[in-house]
Amino acid sequence: MNNETILTNARLVLPDQVLDGTLLLRDGLIAELSPGRSTAPGALDLEGDYLIPGVVDVHTDNLERQVLPRSMARWPSVSAFLAHDGQVAVAGVTTVLDALCLGDLGFDESRLQTARDGIRDLGSLTAAGVLKTEHFLHLRCELPAIDMLAMLEEFHDDPHLRMVSLMDHTPGVGQYVNAEHYKKMRVKAGRTPEEVDNRIAVLTVQRERYAEAHRRAVLSLFEGRGIPVAMHDDWDAAVVARNAADGIEISEFPVNLEAARAAKAHGMAVIAGAPNLVRGGSHSGNVSVADLAREGLVDIIASDYVPPAMIEAAWRLTDVAGMSLPAAVATVTANPARSLHLDDRGRIAPGLRADLVRVREFGGMPVVQAVWRGGARIA
Template structure:
C-alpha cells in the first residue's frame, strides 16, 4: 500500500498567497506542491475547496468543559479527554495545548483535580497512540495561590510541556480589574454576598504575600528552558514592561488597548481569543479582539474555550480587520507554531508535517470538510 496521498484542485492557502493547485503527501510530510491539477489515479479532488495548514491552538480550556459538562456533574476523566480530543480534531485543530490550572483562589477547587488527571491522561493516551490531535501541555500558574508552586515543581519538567503562563485572578487586577463585576459574577455563580466579600478581602491580602515570591520561584524554575512564557490578562503597561524585562515573550488576552500596545512595543506576541471575535466582543467586558486586530495588535488567535471558533475567527479577520486570507490564517497556524518553537508545522511547504484542513465556504462561514494530521485522515 502506498503511503502517498494526492490532494488536487484545492485553493492552497500559502504563506503569502492563495493558489489553486495540488499537494503530494508522503511519509507524513508535504512532499511536493504543484500549480497543476493532478490526473493521477487515486488523486482526491477537493473541488476548489480551501486547504489550510492544521490549526495550532496555544490555549484551550475545553477539557474543563468536558470534565464538567453540567454543574455538579463531573465526567470520568479519560472519557472527557477523548471527547475533548474528538472535538479538537473535527474543528481542524491538529496541535492543541491543553491549558491546565495550577493553584486555587478559593472558588475553583475542582480545577486542580482536572489538572492532575488531565496531565496523567494526556501522557497515557499519547503513549497509547489513540489521540487524533497532538496534545501538549500549557500550565496556567495562579501566582497568588498558596498551592501553585508545589504543583509547578511537580510538572515543570514534564516532557509534553510547551508553554507556561503567569496568571493573577485577584479581584481588582487583570481580567477582574472591575471588582464590582467580579462580585456580581461570583454571586450569580451561587456564592453568598457575605462569602464573596470575605473571600475578596482574603485574596487581596494573600496576593500581597504570595504573588511576588511565587513569580520569582516560577521564573527561576524555568530559567534557561526553551519553554515560552506568557502573561495572562495584561492590563497595565508598566507591568507589561516588567514582564518583557523578565524574558516573558507572549501577552495572552490583554484586557485593554494600552496593555496590548505596550506588549507590541516590547516585541511580545499578542494572543486574542477566538470567541471574542466570533461573538463580537469579550464575555467579561474587556477590549474587543476585533479592535485589537484593526490596530494590528493580534499575532495569534487561541480557542480559549471553543475549539471550533478558531477557523471562523480567522475568516472574520478579513472583514473585521481588512486582513488578506493568508495573514488571517497565519494567526491560527504559522504564528502560534513559531511562538512555540514548532518549526515543523504551520505552513503548507515541502518538508513540513502534513497537517492540513479542507474548508468549504457556506456564504462567509468556513466549514471544515476533512482533516489530516501527519498525512493520516483524522476527521
C-alpha cells in the first residue's frame, strides 16, 4: 500500500515566506518540502493554488447553532454534532475546540443541555473514528452562575479538555459593560423590559455573591495542569493586570483597545473573533478587530460563531493591517497551535502533521478547495 502523496505546483505558505513548491506527505506527516514542481507520476497538481496549514480554531460556538437551528426547534444531539463537524471540515478547520458553556445565567437554559450532550458526543464520536476534524473541548466557565462549579466538577478531567475560559456576562461588565445595550438586545429577542430588569438585578446579586469565589476555585483547579486559562471579554487595564497576576496568559475577545493594549503589555496572547473582522465590526458594539489588528494587538483569530470566517479573516488582515500573508495565516494556524501546546501542527514543515488546506483566490477572497487531515483528504 502506498502511503505517500505528492502535492505540487502549489504556493506554500510557510512561516516566513510564500514558496512555489512541492510537498511529499508520508504516513500522515509532511516528509519533504522542496521548491519547484514535481514530475513524479501521480503527483497532484494544485494549479498554483495556495497551500496553508490546517486551521486551528480555539473557540467556536457552532455546535450550539446546529443544536438550535431555529428557536424552539432543538435538533438531535449526535446529528447536530456531525453537522457541526462537517461544516468545520469544509471550512479548512482540522483542529477545533468546541466551546461549551458551564453555568446558567437565566436566559440560555438550553446551553447546559448542549454542553452535557456535546461533551458526551465528542467522546463517543471520537472513539468511533467517524469525525472528519480533530475535536477538543474548551470549557467556558460562567463565574456568576450558581451551578457552574458543580458542572465543572463533572467535566474538568475530560481527556479532550484543552482550554478553559473565565466568563462574566453580568450586564455592566465585560461584553455587556453597556447595560442599556444588553437590555435592548434582550427586549429585541422577545423579553419584556420588566423581565430584563429583574434578571439584571438577580445577576448583579449573583455576581457579588459567587463570582470571586468561583474564580479562585477554577484557577486553583487548573493550576499546574498545563491547560491554558483565558479571560473572556476583558474590559479594562485593571482587570487585565489582575489576570496577569493570577497567571492567566490569554485575553479572549477584549472588548476595547484599552484592555487589548494592556494584555499585550503583560505578554498575553490576544484572541479576536473572525466574524468581527469579516463583517467590519462587532455585533455587540465592542471594539473593531480591524482596529486591534492595525495596532498589532491580534495574535489569534477564532471563528467564534462562523467557522468559514477563519481563512477569510486571515486574508483580510493583509489588507486592513498590512500583515504579510504568512503572518496573517499564522493567526489561524501556528499561533493558536502554540497557545494550546500542540507542537505537532500549525506550520508547513517536515516532521509535522500533514494537516493542510488548498485555497484558491476569487476576487481576492480565499475559497477552500480541498482539506487534508493527517494526510487523508477530508473535504
